[in-house]
Amino acid sequence: MSQVLNVPHIVKEPAEPGEQRTRRAFLVAAGAAGLAYTAALAYPIYRYLASPQEMEASATAVTEVTLKDAQKLPAGSVLMFKFGSSPAMLIHHEDGRWVSLTAVCTHLGCTVQYEPQADRIHCGCHGGVYNAYTGANVSGPPPKPLKLFKVSVSDSGVNVSRT
Protein backbone atom coordinates (compact mmCIF):
# COMPACT_ATOMS: atom_id res chain seq x y z
CA MET A 1 0.00 0.00 0.00
CA SER A 2 2.62 2.53 1.03
CA GLN A 3 4.36 2.15 -2.34
CA VAL A 4 1.22 3.13 -4.17
CA LEU A 5 0.66 6.13 -1.93
CA ASN A 6 4.20 7.32 -2.62
CA VAL A 7 3.73 7.23 -6.37
CA PRO A 8 2.88 10.92 -6.98
CA HIS A 9 5.99 11.81 -5.01
CA ILE A 10 8.14 9.51 -7.15
CA VAL A 11 6.71 10.90 -10.38
CA LYS A 12 7.57 14.47 -9.41
CA GLU A 13 11.21 13.58 -8.96
CA PRO A 14 13.20 12.84 -12.10
CA ALA A 15 11.78 9.35 -12.53
CA GLU A 16 14.24 6.56 -13.11
CA PRO A 17 13.33 4.62 -16.25
CA GLY A 18 13.61 1.27 -14.43
CA GLU A 19 11.19 2.37 -11.73
CA GLN A 20 8.63 3.49 -14.32
CA ARG A 21 8.86 0.13 -16.01
CA THR A 22 8.29 -1.87 -12.80
CA ARG A 23 5.32 0.30 -11.94
CA ARG A 24 3.78 -0.28 -15.34
CA ALA A 25 4.46 -4.03 -15.10
CA PHE A 26 2.83 -4.11 -11.69
CA LEU A 27 -0.30 -2.33 -12.91
CA VAL A 28 -0.57 -4.63 -15.95
CA ALA A 29 -0.20 -7.72 -13.75
CA ALA A 30 -2.76 -6.41 -11.25
CA GLY A 31 -5.20 -5.63 -14.07
CA ALA A 32 -4.74 -9.09 -15.58
CA ALA A 33 -5.26 -10.75 -12.20
CA GLY A 34 -8.44 -8.71 -11.69
CA LEU A 35 -9.74 -9.70 -15.10
CA ALA A 36 -8.95 -13.37 -14.50
CA TYR A 37 -10.72 -13.20 -11.13
CA THR A 38 -13.82 -11.61 -12.66
CA ALA A 39 -13.83 -14.15 -15.47
CA ALA A 40 -13.59 -17.02 -12.95
CA LEU A 41 -16.71 -15.62 -11.25
CA ALA A 42 -18.61 -14.83 -14.44
CA TYR A 43 -17.98 -18.12 -16.27
CA PRO A 44 -20.04 -20.42 -13.96
CA ILE A 45 -22.87 -17.87 -13.92
CA TYR A 46 -22.89 -17.65 -17.71
CA ARG A 47 -22.88 -21.44 -18.13
CA TYR A 48 -25.62 -21.78 -15.48
CA LEU A 49 -27.89 -19.32 -17.25
CA ALA A 50 -27.06 -20.80 -20.67
CA SER A 51 -27.99 -24.37 -19.62
CA PRO A 52 -31.44 -24.49 -21.30
CA GLN A 53 -30.09 -23.11 -24.59
CA GLU A 54 -27.43 -25.81 -24.58
CA MET A 55 -30.03 -28.49 -23.92
CA GLU A 56 -32.16 -27.18 -26.76
CA ALA A 57 -29.17 -27.02 -29.06
CA SER A 58 -28.87 -30.79 -28.73
CA ALA A 59 -32.60 -31.05 -29.54
CA THR A 60 -32.15 -29.08 -32.78
CA ALA A 61 -29.62 -31.68 -33.87
CA VAL A 62 -32.69 -33.85 -34.72
CA THR A 63 -32.70 -34.67 -38.45
CA GLU A 64 -35.90 -36.65 -38.77
CA VAL A 65 -39.22 -37.20 -37.02
CA THR A 66 -41.61 -40.11 -37.46
CA LEU A 67 -45.26 -39.19 -36.93
CA LYS A 68 -47.09 -42.39 -36.04
CA ASP A 69 -50.48 -42.93 -37.78
CA ALA A 70 -50.22 -39.53 -39.50
CA GLN A 71 -50.99 -41.22 -42.85
CA LYS A 72 -54.62 -41.21 -41.65
CA LEU A 73 -54.69 -37.38 -41.76
CA PRO A 74 -57.72 -36.43 -43.93
CA ALA A 75 -57.11 -34.51 -47.16
CA GLY A 76 -57.45 -30.74 -46.76
CA SER A 77 -56.14 -30.67 -43.18
CA VAL A 78 -52.98 -30.00 -41.24
CA LEU A 79 -51.08 -31.59 -38.37
CA MET A 80 -48.89 -29.39 -36.17
CA PHE A 81 -45.87 -31.12 -34.60
CA LYS A 82 -42.49 -30.35 -33.05
CA PHE A 83 -39.42 -30.86 -35.21
CA GLY A 84 -36.64 -30.83 -32.62
CA SER A 85 -37.55 -27.85 -30.49
CA SER A 86 -39.44 -25.73 -33.03
CA PRO A 87 -42.97 -26.00 -34.51
CA ALA A 88 -43.56 -27.58 -37.92
CA MET A 89 -46.61 -28.51 -40.01
CA LEU A 90 -47.63 -31.49 -42.11
CA ILE A 91 -50.24 -30.57 -44.76
CA HIS A 92 -52.35 -33.17 -46.61
CA HIS A 93 -53.67 -31.21 -49.61
CA GLU A 94 -57.07 -31.80 -51.26
CA ASP A 95 -55.26 -33.12 -54.34
CA GLY A 96 -53.59 -35.77 -52.18
CA ARG A 97 -50.11 -34.22 -52.08
CA TRP A 98 -48.18 -34.23 -48.79
CA VAL A 99 -46.12 -31.19 -47.82
CA SER A 100 -44.20 -30.52 -44.62
CA LEU A 101 -42.67 -27.16 -43.67
CA THR A 102 -41.33 -25.30 -40.69
CA ALA A 103 -44.18 -23.38 -39.06
CA VAL A 104 -42.08 -20.42 -37.91
CA CYS A 105 -42.72 -17.21 -39.83
CA THR A 106 -39.48 -15.86 -41.31
CA HIS A 107 -40.57 -12.32 -40.45
CA LEU A 108 -40.64 -12.21 -36.61
CA GLY A 109 -41.02 -15.84 -35.60
CA CYS A 110 -44.77 -16.28 -34.95
CA THR A 111 -46.26 -19.74 -35.58
CA VAL A 112 -48.05 -19.69 -38.96
CA GLN A 113 -51.42 -21.23 -39.84
CA TYR A 114 -52.56 -23.35 -42.81
CA GLU A 115 -55.85 -22.08 -44.29
CA PRO A 116 -57.49 -24.93 -46.29
CA GLN A 117 -60.20 -22.72 -47.92
CA ALA A 118 -57.65 -20.37 -49.46
CA ASP A 119 -55.06 -23.17 -49.69
CA ARG A 120 -52.36 -20.87 -48.33
CA ILE A 121 -50.27 -20.40 -45.21
CA HIS A 122 -51.01 -17.23 -43.28
CA CYS A 123 -49.26 -15.54 -40.37
CA GLY A 124 -51.66 -13.92 -37.91
CA CYS A 125 -49.10 -11.52 -36.48
CA HIS A 126 -48.40 -9.24 -39.47
CA GLY A 127 -50.36 -10.82 -42.33
CA GLY A 128 -47.53 -12.66 -44.11
CA VAL A 129 -48.68 -15.18 -46.75
CA TYR A 130 -46.80 -18.27 -48.01
CA ASN A 131 -47.49 -20.76 -50.79
CA ALA A 132 -48.77 -23.97 -49.16
CA TYR A 133 -46.90 -26.23 -51.63
CA THR A 134 -43.48 -24.62 -51.90
CA GLY A 135 -43.31 -22.43 -48.79
CA ALA A 136 -42.47 -19.42 -51.00
CA ASN A 137 -43.23 -16.03 -49.39
CA VAL A 138 -46.07 -14.67 -51.52
CA SER A 139 -47.09 -11.40 -49.88
CA GLY A 140 -46.71 -9.37 -46.71
CA PRO A 141 -43.56 -8.75 -44.71
CA PRO A 142 -41.81 -12.21 -44.69
CA PRO A 143 -38.32 -11.86 -46.24
CA LYS A 144 -37.67 -15.56 -46.87
CA PRO A 145 -39.64 -18.72 -47.76
CA LEU A 146 -40.53 -21.38 -45.16
CA LYS A 147 -38.15 -24.36 -45.26
CA LEU A 148 -39.51 -27.56 -46.81
CA PHE A 149 -38.98 -30.99 -45.26
CA LYS A 150 -38.81 -34.29 -47.15
CA VAL A 151 -41.95 -36.37 -46.56
CA SER A 152 -42.34 -40.11 -46.98
CA VAL A 153 -45.69 -41.72 -46.24
CA SER A 154 -45.95 -45.37 -45.24
CA ASP A 155 -48.63 -47.70 -43.81
CA SER A 156 -47.56 -47.05 -40.25
CA GLY A 157 -46.93 -43.30 -40.33
CA VAL A 158 -45.27 -40.32 -41.95
CA ASN A 159 -41.54 -39.73 -41.84
CA VAL A 160 -40.38 -36.11 -42.04
CA SER A 161 -36.70 -35.35 -42.52
CA ARG A 162 -34.36 -32.48 -43.30
CA THR A 163 -33.62 -32.16 -46.97
Place this chain on the structure above:
Amino acid sequence: MTSKTASIYDWVDERLGLSELVAFARHKTVPVHSQSFWYYWGGISLFLFLVQCFTGVLLLVYYHPGADAYESVRQITFVMHFGWLIRSAHSWSANLMIFSILVHMFSVYFMKAYRKPREFGWLSGMALLGLASVFGFSGYLLPMDELSYFATKVGLEIPNAIPWIGPAISSMLRGGLQVNEFTVQRFFALHVVVLPALFLPLLGFHLWLVQRHGNAMPPSEEAKPAAARKTIPFFPNFIRKDLGMWLVSLNILALLASVFPWSLGKQADMLVPAPQGIHPEWYFMSPFEMLKLLGNFLPGEAGEIAGLFIFTIGIALWVLIPFYDTTSDSGRRARAAHYFGLIAVFALLATTAIGYWTIR
Protein backbone atom coordinates in the same frame (compact mmCIF):
# COMPACT_ATOMS: atom_id res chain seq x y z
CA MET B 1 -9.08 14.12 -15.50
CA THR B 2 -9.25 15.08 -19.15
CA SER B 3 -11.48 18.04 -20.01
CA LYS B 4 -14.12 15.75 -21.53
CA THR B 5 -14.57 13.53 -18.46
CA ALA B 6 -14.44 16.67 -16.30
CA SER B 7 -17.27 18.23 -18.22
CA ILE B 8 -19.37 15.03 -18.01
CA TYR B 9 -18.67 14.92 -14.27
CA ASP B 10 -19.74 18.56 -13.93
CA TRP B 11 -22.94 17.87 -15.87
CA VAL B 12 -23.88 14.98 -13.57
CA ASP B 13 -22.66 16.76 -10.43
CA GLU B 14 -24.80 19.81 -11.14
CA ARG B 15 -27.88 17.57 -11.23
CA LEU B 16 -27.11 14.98 -8.53
CA GLY B 17 -24.75 16.82 -6.18
CA LEU B 18 -22.01 14.16 -6.26
CA SER B 19 -19.35 16.46 -4.84
CA GLU B 20 -21.44 16.95 -1.69
CA LEU B 21 -21.40 13.17 -1.22
CA VAL B 22 -17.65 13.01 -1.83
CA ALA B 23 -17.09 15.91 0.58
CA PHE B 24 -19.24 14.15 3.18
CA ALA B 25 -17.37 10.88 2.70
CA ARG B 26 -13.99 12.66 2.98
CA HIS B 27 -15.07 14.51 6.08
CA LYS B 28 -16.26 11.32 7.80
CA THR B 29 -13.67 9.46 9.84
CA VAL B 30 -13.42 6.02 11.43
CA PRO B 31 -11.74 5.54 14.81
CA VAL B 32 -8.59 3.40 14.94
CA HIS B 33 -7.87 1.43 18.13
CA SER B 34 -7.23 -2.07 19.39
CA GLN B 35 -10.86 -3.11 18.82
CA SER B 36 -11.17 -1.67 15.27
CA PHE B 37 -11.27 -5.17 13.79
CA TRP B 38 -14.90 -5.53 14.88
CA TYR B 39 -15.94 -2.59 12.68
CA TYR B 40 -15.72 -4.83 9.61
CA TRP B 41 -18.43 -7.30 10.62
CA GLY B 42 -21.40 -5.12 9.75
CA GLY B 43 -19.90 -4.61 6.29
CA ILE B 44 -19.25 -8.34 5.93
CA SER B 45 -22.89 -9.05 6.85
CA LEU B 46 -24.00 -6.51 4.24
CA PHE B 47 -21.76 -8.10 1.61
CA LEU B 48 -23.11 -11.58 2.34
CA PHE B 49 -26.65 -10.22 2.11
CA LEU B 50 -25.82 -8.86 -1.36
CA VAL B 51 -24.46 -12.31 -2.27
CA GLN B 52 -27.77 -13.77 -1.05
CA CYS B 53 -29.75 -11.42 -3.29
CA PHE B 54 -27.58 -12.23 -6.29
CA THR B 55 -27.45 -16.02 -5.90
CA GLY B 56 -31.10 -16.02 -4.83
CA VAL B 57 -32.16 -14.42 -8.12
CA LEU B 58 -30.04 -16.98 -9.99
CA LEU B 59 -31.82 -19.83 -8.18
CA LEU B 60 -35.15 -18.18 -8.86
CA VAL B 61 -34.45 -18.61 -12.57
CA TYR B 62 -35.04 -22.39 -12.33
CA TYR B 63 -36.81 -23.00 -9.02
CA HIS B 64 -40.48 -24.09 -9.00
CA PRO B 65 -42.38 -23.69 -5.75
CA GLY B 66 -45.24 -26.07 -4.99
CA ALA B 67 -45.56 -29.75 -5.85
CA ASP B 68 -42.46 -30.03 -8.08
CA ALA B 69 -40.18 -28.05 -5.75
CA TYR B 70 -37.91 -31.04 -5.06
CA GLU B 71 -37.63 -31.96 -8.73
CA SER B 72 -36.63 -28.41 -9.68
CA VAL B 73 -33.94 -28.28 -6.98
CA ARG B 74 -32.70 -31.69 -8.15
CA GLN B 75 -32.47 -30.25 -11.64
CA ILE B 76 -30.61 -27.15 -10.42
CA THR B 77 -28.18 -29.33 -8.46
CA PHE B 78 -27.54 -32.10 -11.00
CA VAL B 79 -28.59 -30.94 -14.47
CA MET B 80 -27.89 -27.22 -14.88
CA HIS B 81 -24.23 -26.32 -15.38
CA PHE B 82 -22.73 -25.08 -12.10
CA GLY B 83 -26.20 -25.16 -10.51
CA TRP B 84 -24.70 -27.07 -7.58
CA LEU B 85 -22.22 -24.22 -7.09
CA ILE B 86 -24.85 -21.46 -7.14
CA ARG B 87 -27.02 -23.38 -4.68
CA SER B 88 -24.04 -24.21 -2.48
CA ALA B 89 -22.97 -20.54 -2.46
CA HIS B 90 -26.49 -19.48 -1.45
CA SER B 91 -26.60 -21.97 1.45
CA TRP B 92 -23.07 -21.26 2.65
CA SER B 93 -23.52 -17.51 2.38
CA ALA B 94 -26.75 -17.75 4.38
CA ASN B 95 -24.91 -19.49 7.21
CA LEU B 96 -21.93 -17.13 7.06
CA MET B 97 -24.29 -14.15 7.06
CA ILE B 98 -26.04 -15.32 10.24
CA PHE B 99 -22.61 -15.91 11.77
CA SER B 100 -21.28 -12.46 10.85
CA ILE B 101 -24.49 -10.78 12.05
CA LEU B 102 -24.02 -12.53 15.40
CA VAL B 103 -20.37 -11.43 15.62
CA HIS B 104 -21.49 -7.88 14.69
CA MET B 105 -24.23 -7.96 17.34
CA PHE B 106 -22.00 -9.18 20.17
CA SER B 107 -19.24 -6.70 19.26
CA VAL B 108 -21.80 -3.88 19.37
CA TYR B 109 -23.06 -5.24 22.67
CA PHE B 110 -19.71 -5.45 24.41
CA MET B 111 -18.46 -2.13 23.00
CA LYS B 112 -21.70 -0.66 24.39
CA ALA B 113 -22.41 0.86 20.98
CA TYR B 114 -26.16 0.67 21.66
CA ARG B 115 -26.04 3.66 24.02
CA LYS B 116 -27.35 7.11 23.17
CA PRO B 117 -27.71 8.17 20.32
CA ARG B 118 -27.57 4.69 18.75
CA GLU B 119 -30.65 3.02 20.29
CA PHE B 120 -32.44 2.84 16.92
CA GLY B 121 -29.36 1.23 15.39
CA TRP B 122 -29.55 -1.52 18.01
CA LEU B 123 -33.32 -1.99 17.64
CA SER B 124 -33.24 -2.07 13.83
CA GLY B 125 -30.27 -4.45 13.97
CA MET B 126 -32.20 -6.83 16.23
CA ALA B 127 -35.16 -6.68 13.83
CA LEU B 128 -32.80 -7.45 10.93
CA LEU B 129 -31.42 -10.46 12.82
CA GLY B 130 -34.98 -11.64 13.48
CA LEU B 131 -35.83 -11.32 9.79
CA ALA B 132 -32.58 -13.07 8.84
CA SER B 133 -33.52 -16.08 10.97
CA VAL B 134 -36.98 -16.20 9.36
CA PHE B 135 -35.18 -16.03 5.99
CA GLY B 136 -33.13 -19.02 7.11
CA PHE B 137 -36.11 -20.97 8.40
CA SER B 138 -38.27 -20.37 5.31
CA GLY B 139 -35.43 -20.99 2.86
CA TYR B 140 -34.64 -24.30 4.54
CA LEU B 141 -37.99 -25.77 3.44
CA LEU B 142 -37.75 -24.76 -0.22
CA PRO B 143 -35.79 -27.83 -1.50
CA MET B 144 -38.45 -30.09 0.09
CA ASP B 145 -36.01 -32.86 0.97
CA GLU B 146 -36.21 -34.97 4.14
CA LEU B 147 -34.28 -32.48 6.27
CA SER B 148 -36.36 -29.50 5.16
CA TYR B 149 -39.55 -31.42 5.81
CA PHE B 150 -38.75 -32.41 9.38
CA ALA B 151 -37.07 -29.10 10.23
CA THR B 152 -40.21 -27.23 9.21
CA LYS B 153 -42.48 -29.69 10.94
CA VAL B 154 -40.54 -29.34 14.20
CA GLY B 155 -40.08 -25.58 13.80
CA LEU B 156 -43.80 -24.99 13.41
CA GLU B 157 -44.41 -26.84 16.69
CA ILE B 158 -42.82 -23.87 18.49
CA PRO B 159 -45.57 -21.31 17.71
CA ASN B 160 -47.96 -24.21 18.33
CA ALA B 161 -47.00 -24.09 22.04
CA ILE B 162 -48.29 -20.52 22.43
CA PRO B 163 -51.41 -20.80 24.64
CA TRP B 164 -54.80 -20.31 22.95
CA ILE B 165 -53.77 -18.89 19.56
CA GLY B 166 -50.75 -21.16 18.90
CA PRO B 167 -52.42 -23.89 16.81
CA ALA B 168 -54.14 -21.31 14.60
CA ILE B 169 -50.81 -19.55 13.93
CA SER B 170 -49.10 -22.84 13.06
CA SER B 171 -51.87 -23.91 10.69
CA MET B 172 -51.85 -20.51 9.04
CA LEU B 173 -48.10 -20.68 8.43
CA ARG B 174 -48.33 -24.29 7.26
CA GLY B 175 -51.32 -23.83 4.97
CA GLY B 176 -53.03 -26.91 6.39
CA LEU B 177 -52.54 -29.52 9.06
CA GLN B 178 -49.47 -31.07 7.41
CA VAL B 179 -46.35 -29.67 5.79
CA ASN B 180 -47.21 -30.01 2.10
CA GLU B 181 -46.96 -28.23 -1.24
CA PHE B 182 -49.07 -25.34 0.08
CA THR B 183 -46.48 -24.83 2.82
CA VAL B 184 -43.68 -24.61 0.23
CA GLN B 185 -45.69 -22.16 -1.82
CA ARG B 186 -46.30 -19.80 1.08
CA PHE B 187 -42.79 -20.11 2.47
CA PHE B 188 -41.60 -19.25 -1.03
CA ALA B 189 -43.76 -16.13 -1.11
CA LEU B 190 -42.42 -15.23 2.34
CA HIS B 191 -38.79 -15.92 1.39
CA VAL B 192 -38.62 -14.04 -1.92
CA VAL B 193 -41.24 -11.29 -1.59
CA VAL B 194 -42.41 -10.53 1.94
CA LEU B 195 -39.09 -10.81 3.78
CA PRO B 196 -37.04 -8.81 1.22
CA ALA B 197 -39.76 -6.14 1.21
CA LEU B 198 -39.38 -5.82 4.99
CA PHE B 199 -35.63 -6.36 5.13
CA LEU B 200 -34.48 -3.84 2.51
CA PRO B 201 -36.05 -0.65 3.95
CA LEU B 202 -34.99 -1.68 7.44
CA LEU B 203 -31.44 -2.27 6.17
CA GLY B 204 -31.52 1.16 4.51
CA PHE B 205 -32.57 2.72 7.83
CA HIS B 206 -29.82 0.83 9.69
CA LEU B 207 -27.14 1.97 7.22
CA TRP B 208 -28.42 5.55 7.25
CA LEU B 209 -28.08 5.57 11.04
CA VAL B 210 -24.47 4.39 10.75
CA GLN B 211 -23.77 7.28 8.38
CA ARG B 212 -25.54 9.71 10.71
CA HIS B 213 -23.86 8.74 13.97
CA GLY B 214 -20.60 7.21 12.73
CA ASN B 215 -18.79 4.33 14.42
CA ALA B 216 -19.17 4.08 18.17
CA MET B 217 -16.03 3.88 20.27
CA PRO B 218 -15.64 1.37 23.09
CA PRO B 219 -15.73 2.97 26.58
CA SER B 220 -11.96 2.46 27.02
CA GLU B 221 -11.39 4.63 23.92
CA GLU B 222 -13.97 7.22 24.89
CA ALA B 223 -12.20 7.70 28.23
CA LYS B 224 -9.10 8.98 26.42
CA PRO B 225 -8.71 12.70 25.66
CA ALA B 226 -9.75 13.60 22.10
CA ALA B 227 -6.15 14.39 21.13
CA ALA B 228 -5.01 10.87 22.02
CA ARG B 229 -7.55 9.17 19.74
CA LYS B 230 -6.56 8.13 16.25
CA THR B 231 -8.81 8.12 13.19
CA ILE B 232 -8.60 7.40 9.47
CA PRO B 233 -10.74 9.00 6.74
CA PHE B 234 -13.76 6.90 5.76
CA PHE B 235 -13.04 7.61 2.11
CA PRO B 236 -10.86 6.25 0.65
CA ASN B 237 -8.89 4.62 3.51
CA PHE B 238 -11.59 2.76 5.43
CA ILE B 239 -13.63 1.91 2.32
CA ARG B 240 -10.51 0.34 0.83
CA LYS B 241 -10.02 -1.87 3.88
CA ASP B 242 -13.73 -2.67 3.97
CA LEU B 243 -13.68 -3.78 0.33
CA GLY B 244 -10.58 -5.82 1.11
CA MET B 245 -12.58 -7.67 3.76
CA TRP B 246 -15.35 -8.22 1.19
CA LEU B 247 -12.82 -9.82 -1.13
CA VAL B 248 -11.55 -12.04 1.69
CA SER B 249 -15.17 -13.03 2.48
CA LEU B 250 -15.85 -13.81 -1.17
CA ASN B 251 -12.78 -16.02 -1.37
CA ILE B 252 -13.71 -17.91 1.80
CA LEU B 253 -17.26 -18.33 0.49
CA ALA B 254 -16.05 -19.58 -2.92
CA LEU B 255 -13.72 -22.04 -1.23
CA LEU B 256 -16.39 -23.42 1.12
CA ALA B 257 -19.09 -23.56 -1.57
CA SER B 258 -16.93 -25.44 -4.06
CA VAL B 259 -14.97 -27.73 -1.71
CA PHE B 260 -17.93 -28.59 0.54
CA PRO B 261 -20.94 -28.46 -1.80
CA TRP B 262 -24.33 -28.41 -0.09
CA SER B 263 -26.03 -31.79 -0.42
CA LEU B 264 -29.59 -32.58 -1.41
CA GLY B 265 -31.33 -35.31 0.60
CA LYS B 266 -34.06 -37.70 -0.46
CA GLN B 267 -37.41 -36.24 -1.42
CA ALA B 268 -39.62 -35.43 1.57
CA ASP B 269 -42.10 -38.21 2.34
CA MET B 270 -44.20 -38.14 5.48
CA LEU B 271 -44.43 -41.94 5.52
CA VAL B 272 -40.65 -42.31 5.80
CA PRO B 273 -39.46 -42.07 9.44
CA ALA B 274 -37.20 -39.14 10.38
CA PRO B 275 -33.52 -40.01 9.82
CA GLN B 276 -31.38 -40.80 12.89
CA GLY B 277 -29.46 -37.86 14.38
CA ILE B 278 -31.54 -35.23 12.59
CA HIS B 279 -30.87 -31.83 14.16
CA PRO B 280 -31.54 -28.13 13.48
CA GLU B 281 -29.09 -25.77 11.82
CA TRP B 282 -26.38 -24.54 14.20
CA TYR B 283 -28.05 -21.15 14.72
CA PHE B 284 -31.22 -22.82 15.97
CA MET B 285 -29.34 -25.46 17.98
CA SER B 286 -29.19 -23.46 21.19
CA PRO B 287 -32.94 -22.80 21.64
CA PHE B 288 -33.64 -26.39 20.52
CA GLU B 289 -31.30 -27.75 23.20
CA MET B 290 -32.62 -25.37 25.88
CA LEU B 291 -36.15 -26.64 25.21
CA LYS B 292 -34.89 -30.21 25.42
CA LEU B 293 -33.09 -29.57 28.74
CA LEU B 294 -36.11 -27.79 30.17
CA GLY B 295 -38.25 -30.75 29.13
CA ASN B 296 -36.26 -32.88 31.62
CA PHE B 297 -37.52 -30.78 34.54
CA LEU B 298 -40.94 -29.86 33.23
CA PRO B 299 -42.18 -32.61 30.95
CA GLY B 300 -44.91 -32.08 28.38
CA GLU B 301 -46.78 -28.96 27.53
CA ALA B 302 -45.80 -27.13 30.73
CA GLY B 303 -42.13 -27.33 29.71
CA GLU B 304 -42.85 -26.00 26.22
CA ILE B 305 -44.82 -23.06 27.52
CA ALA B 306 -42.21 -22.32 30.20
CA GLY B 307 -39.44 -22.50 27.58
CA LEU B 308 -41.25 -20.15 25.27
CA PHE B 309 -41.83 -17.77 28.20
CA ILE B 310 -38.15 -17.80 29.22
CA PHE B 311 -37.04 -17.16 25.60
CA THR B 312 -39.43 -14.31 25.18
CA ILE B 313 -38.23 -12.68 28.41
CA GLY B 314 -34.56 -13.24 27.52
CA ILE B 315 -34.93 -11.78 24.03
CA ALA B 316 -36.98 -8.85 25.34
CA LEU B 317 -34.27 -8.02 27.93
CA TRP B 318 -31.59 -8.27 25.23
CA VAL B 319 -33.49 -5.96 22.87
CA LEU B 320 -34.24 -3.41 25.59
CA ILE B 321 -30.68 -3.21 26.94
CA PRO B 322 -30.08 0.36 25.59
CA PHE B 323 -32.84 1.60 27.91
CA TYR B 324 -31.29 -0.09 30.95
CA ASP B 325 -27.59 0.62 30.39
CA THR B 326 -27.78 4.30 29.44
CA THR B 327 -25.00 6.16 31.20
CA SER B 328 -21.58 6.49 29.64
CA ASP B 329 -19.65 5.98 32.89
CA SER B 330 -18.97 2.40 33.97
CA GLY B 331 -21.44 2.21 36.82
CA ARG B 332 -23.42 -0.65 38.32
CA ARG B 333 -25.79 -0.95 35.33
CA ALA B 334 -22.92 -0.99 32.85
CA ARG B 335 -21.34 -3.88 34.73
CA ALA B 336 -24.67 -5.71 35.02
CA ALA B 337 -25.21 -5.40 31.27
CA HIS B 338 -21.70 -6.68 30.64
CA TYR B 339 -22.27 -9.76 32.83
CA PHE B 340 -25.67 -10.35 31.24
CA GLY B 341 -23.91 -10.40 27.86
CA LEU B 342 -21.27 -12.83 29.11
CA ILE B 343 -23.98 -15.13 30.51
CA ALA B 344 -25.85 -14.98 27.18
CA VAL B 345 -22.71 -15.88 25.19
CA PHE B 346 -21.87 -18.69 27.61
CA ALA B 347 -25.42 -20.07 27.56
CA LEU B 348 -25.55 -20.00 23.74
CA LEU B 349 -22.16 -21.67 23.33
CA ALA B 350 -22.77 -24.25 26.06
CA THR B 351 -26.22 -25.31 24.87
CA THR B 352 -25.00 -25.45 21.26
CA ALA B 353 -22.07 -27.65 22.33
CA ILE B 354 -24.34 -29.92 24.40
CA GLY B 355 -26.74 -30.06 21.45
CA TYR B 356 -24.06 -31.32 19.07
CA TRP B 357 -22.55 -33.58 21.72
CA THR B 358 -25.84 -35.38 22.41
CA ILE B 359 -26.55 -36.06 18.70
CA ARG B 360 -23.73 -38.60 18.56
